[in-house]
Amino acid sequence: MTEHLSLNQWTTKGWSLAExxxxxxQAGVPGIGLWRDKVAEHGLDAxxxxxxxxxxxxxxxxxxxxxxxxxxxxxxxxAVDECVALxxxxxxxxxxxxxxxxxxxxxxxRAVADGIAELAPYAQERGVKLAIEPLHPMFCADRAVVxxxxxxxxxxxxxxxxxxxDNVGVCVDTYHIWWDPQVFxxxxxxxxxxxxxxxxxxxxxxxxxADALLGRGHVGDGVIDxxxxxxxxxxxxxxxxxxxxxxxxxxxxxxxxxxxxxVIDRHEQLMRASAETPGSAATDRE
Amino acid sequence: MTEHLSLNQWTTKGWSLAExxxxxxQAGVPGIGLWRDKVAEHGLDAxxxxxxxxxxxxxxxxxxxxxxxxxxxxxxxxAVDECVALxxxxxxxxxxxxxxxxxxxxxxxRAVADGIAELAPYAQERGVKLAIEPLHPMFCADRAVVxxxxxxxxxxxxxxxxxxxDNVGVCVDTYHIWWDPQVFxxxxxxxxxxxxxxxxxxxxxxxxxADALLGRGHVGDGVIDxxxxxxxxxxxxxxxxxxxxxxxxxxxxxxxxxxxxxVIDRHEQLMRASAETPGSAATDRE
Numbered sequence: 001m002t003e004h005l006s007l008n009q010w011t012t013k014g015w016s017l018a019e020x021x022x023x024x025x026q027a028g029v030p031g032i033g034l035w036r037d038k039v040a041e042h043g044l045d046a047x048x049x050x051x052x053x054x055x056x057x058x059x060x061x062x063x064x065x066x067x068x069x070x071x072x073x074x075x076x077x078x079a080v081d082e083c084v085a086l087x088x089x090x091x092x093x094x095x096x097x098x099x100x101x102x103x104x105x106x107x108x109x110r111a112v113a114d115g116i117a118e119l120a121p122y123a124q125e126r127g128v129k130l131a132i133e134p135l136h137p138m139f140c141a142d143r144a145v146v147x148x149x150x151x152x153x154x155x156x157x158x159x160x161x162x163x164x165x166d167n168v169g170v171c172v173d174t175y176h177i178w179w180d181p182q183v184f185x186x187x188x189x190x191x192x193x194x195x196x197x198x199x200x201x202x203x204x205x206x207x208x209x210a211d212a213l214l215g216r217g218h219v220g221d222g223v224i225d226x227x228x229x230x231x232x233x234x235x236x237x238x239x240x241x242x243x244x245x246x247x248x249x250x251x252x253x254x255x256x257x258x259x260x261x262x263v264i265d266r267h268e269q270l271m272r273a274s275a276e277t278p279g280s281a282a283t284d285r286e
Numbered sequence: 287m288t289e290h291l292s293l294n295q296w297t298t299k300g301w302s303l304a305e306x307x308x309x310x311x312q313a314g315v316p317g318i319g320l321w322r323d324k325v326a327e328h329g330l331d332a333x334x335x336x337x338x339x340x341x342x343x344x345x346x347x348x349x350x351x352x353x354x355x356x357x358x359x360x361x362x363x364x365a366v367d368e369c370v371a372l373x374x375x376x377x378x379x380x381x382x383x384x385x386x387x388x389x390x391x392x393x394x395x396r397a398v399a400d401g402i403a404e405l406a407p408y409a410q411e412r413g414v415k416l417a418i419e420p421l422h423p424m425f426c427a428d429r430a431v432v433x434x435x436x437x438x439x440x441x442x443x444x445x446x447x448x449x450x451x452d453n454v455g456v457c458v459d460t461y462h463i464w465w466d467p468q469v470f471x472x473x474x475x476x477x478x479x480x481x482x483x484x485x486x487x488x489x490x491x492x493x494x495x496a497d498a499l500l501g502r503g504h505v506g507d508g509v510i511d512x513x514x515x516x517x518x519x520x521x522x523x524x525x526x527x528x529x530x531x532x533x534x535x536x537x538x539x540x541x542x543x544x545x546x547x548x549v550i551d552r553h554e555q556l557m558r559a560s561a562e563t564p565g566s567a568a569t570d571r572e
Contacts (some may be wrong), residue, residue, distance in 0.1 A: 103511040138424045140465035141492045141509040151467045160557070180397070181424035183438045206427045210496035222428040225389040 001268040004033025006059040008200065008245035009038055011263065012256040017042040021054045023260050029058040031241045033200075034086060039062050048085045055179050058088035059241040060131065060171075060198050066096035067115030068108050068145070070206075075129035078121050084126045090197050091123065092171050094130045097142040108145045111168050115156055120165040129195035132156060133171035136179075138212055149186035169195030173232060173245070175202045175216050178224040189234020199233050201226055201270070202246045211225060216246045219266040242267065287554040292317025292345040293551070294486065294531035295324055297549065303328040307340045309546050315468030317527045319453020319486075320372060326349040326564040328570040334371045344369070344374035345527040346417065346457075348486050350431070351504040352382035362405050369414045374462050375558060376483050377409065378457050379418045383428040397413050399441055417483035418442060419457035422465075424498055435463050435472035442481050451488045455481030458519060461488050463508040467526045470518050485519050487512055488532045495535075516560035528553065 007029050009020045017038045024032050039047045039061075051058055064079040066072055083091050094110045096106065116130065123130055132152040135144035147154050149170060156168040170190050177183050187190075191198050203222030205215045219226050230242070244263045251259055293315050296308045302322045310318050318337075323345075324438045325333045337344055346548075350365040352358055369377050386393065402416065409416050418438040421430035432438050435456060444453040456476050463469050476482050489508030491501045505512050516528070530549045537545055 034340065037401075098509060103509055105464070105511065136423060137465040137493060138422070138498075141490065143467075178391070179423040179433050181434065204427065208424060208494075208498040210454050211496040212498055223384060223389055225391065 002028050002030060002264055003124065004031070004239075004241050005029050005264065005267045006033055006057070006241040006243040007260060007263060008033035008060075008243050009064070010035055010062070011244055011246045013123060013252045015176050015256040016275050017047055017112055018050060019256060021050055021056060023256055024056055027260050027264060029260065029264065031057045031243065032056040033060045033062065033243045033245065034063045034088070034234070038083060039082065039086065044082060044085055048087065051086055057241065058086050059190065059243050060090040060092050061086060061088050063092045063094045063120070063133075063227040065129070065144070067112045068096040068099045070098070071128060072115055073118070077122055079205060080119070080123045080126055080128050089127055090129050090131050092198060093130055094135065095132065095144045095146045097145055105140075105145060116168060117156055117159045117162045120159045120163045120168050124165040124167045127196045129167045129169060131169055131171040133173060133198075134176055136176045147192060148180055148182070149233075150180075150182055151188060152194060153190055153193070157193075166194075169193075169196040171200060172229075173200040173202075174198055174224050174226050174229045175200075175204050178204060178229070187229075187232045188236060190232070191238055196236065196238045198239070198243060199238065199240060200243045200245045201229070202244060205248075214247050214249050215218055216248050217253070218246060218262055218268050219244070226270060227274035227276070229277055230270060234274070242270075287557060288314050288316065288550055290317070290329050290525075290527050291315050291378065291550065291553045292319055292343070292527040292529040293549060294319035294346075294529050295551060296321055296347070296348070297530055297532040297537065297547050300336045301542040303333055304336060304541060306508040307342060309342055309542055310342055313546050315546065315550065316322070317343045317529065319346045319348065319529045319531065321348045325368065325372065330368060330371055336373060337480060343527065344372050345529050346378050348372050348407070349373060349380045349419075350416070351379040351419075351496060353398045354382040354385045354431070358382070358401055359404070359466055360402075360563060363408055366409045366412055366414050370412050373414055376415050376417050376572045378484060379416055380421065381418065383426065383431060386493045387462060390413040390531070391426075391431060398431060399444055402441055402454060403445045403448045406445045406449045406454050410449075410451040410453045415453045415455060415481045415483045417455055417457040419460055420457060421483075425549050432435060434466055434467075434468070436468055439472060439476055439479070439481060443479075447558045452480075455479075455483040456520060457484040457486060458482055458511055458515075459486040459488075460515045461486075461490050461559055464515070466488060466569070473515075473518045474522060477524055482519060482522065482526070484529060485524065486529045486531045487515070490531060491534075495534070500533050500535050502534050504532060504537070504548055505530070513560035513562070520560070528556075
């Protein structure tokens with residue numbers, strides 16, 4: 001039942017890369033999502049070798065983006081190169097917020113569009129797909145001015161139109177987009193265009209904790225009907241990995257083995273639940 | 287320069303109704319937005335008399351809604367009746383979140399649509415307009431399953447289609463909707479349909495404070511280009527009040543007179559700034 005399950009390594013933040021790889025191998029989890037800082041700690045070449053020997057599928061690298069920062073280009077090209085070295089074809093893009101002190105959201109969004117169009121050919125030549133991740137609107141100012149799946153898909157389309165590159169798509173993350181009235185229509189659109197490059201799950205906790213960034217929970221602990229999202233994504237023909245990415249201080253304070261055990265248990269429950277009769281959102285999808 | 291300025295009384299939460307009314311009169315602020323709890327403290331009849339004698343315009347009453355609660359109907363009809371007594375024709379609707387323990391967002395949204403359609407004729411017969419307030423998506427689970435202006439306008443249209451009542455519109459609140467990529471198009475749509483029943487302003491503070499509900503700041507203290515919103519709303523022909531509604535512990539800990547002084551100063555700055563050359567969002571609005 002761990003088929004198509006991937007552990008995003010920030011879920012077990014206390015683990016080094018080597019520990020996370022060993023943990024996944026031992027538990028029979030076939031996929032892992034990596035973070036650049038953790039890879040750098042281990043050293044890129046050594047990390048690449050470790051992963052190749054592990055037999056794990058590297059489902060994504062977090063993260064490129066931050067196109068509103070001055071050094072975005074060198075950083076993003078380096079991230080693409082790291083994808084190649086690590087053997088993953090998916091770079092997650094957290095696009096960046098407003099420039100420091102700025103309030104011109106429209107201009108920031110244009111900068112993001114320009115940056116993606118500039119990065120796409122570099123990534124395409126190296127066989128890397130770009131997964132634009134819409135972030136919850138509460139992070140619009142400081143992390144990502146892309147707030148909806150529809151907006152991310154518009155950007156992907158625009159990049160393809162401008163560059164001819166077909167490697168720009170989206171990361172569907174339940175935590176960030178569950179509230180969107182258009183989300184199921186946009187998942188359908190993303191799938192039809194072959195643009196679902198990553199599927200990440202975790203739950204939205206209520207109340208939002210003191211550090212709003214850390215309000216993510218294990219699947220089932222929050223308010224999202226996650227089985228419905230699994231059904232929606234699968235209905236488009238997506239048969240890739242489900243990556244579990246949780247930012248949560250309590251989860252981080254838990255030993256990695258125990259967190260991974262919970263991730264596996266919840267994944268099994270999720271797979272069972274999503275095989276059951278769909279809820280009313282399914283009708284809404286039609 | 288206080289023309290068309292309204293103080294939402296929760297901005298000066300430490301003030302009783304009588305103190306807020308006296309504060310506005312003394313400072314030359316012509317409008318006040320009321321809350322049902324503050325009115326109840328004073329007594330409805332006495333409040334109605336106080337307001338009539340004050341000469342203030344009551345720009346709105348907060349709040350009806352919470353259509354996913356069992357007692358929504360009696361509460362909302364009472365709120366409409368209080369609007370009539372207080373001499374305001376605008377009831378703000380915070381529509382309610384998911385039912386306790388529920389995860390069916392689509393069903394919750396249907397319940398909201400049904401509730402609004404049921405309430406509209408009762409309000410229309412009494413000369414009261416309903417202003418659906420989309421809340422920031424961070425409050426989707428516990429306060430309002432209506433998260434965008436577009437969604438609120440769809441609900442207003444649906445209610446009119448079903449009931450023939452033309453009294454359902456929206457509350458445009460900068461804090462809740464500033465991040466929405468479609469917001470300027472939807473403000474235009476709202477104005478064209480005559481559905482801007484209330485315009486509330488305050489700023490979005492970053493970082494989000496420990497209590498996420500209280501991350502609102504005085505105009506200018508956050509990340510929103512508020513002058514651009516004033517321009518957008520005015521461009522539709524809206525010439526009503528600008529109501530300042532701030533939930534913020536520091537603001538609440540400040541003496542009411544001082545808060546009201548800041549509100550007035552910021553309003554004057556906002557009026558000047560919004561009369562200046564529009565930013566890039568204006569182009570986006572076309």
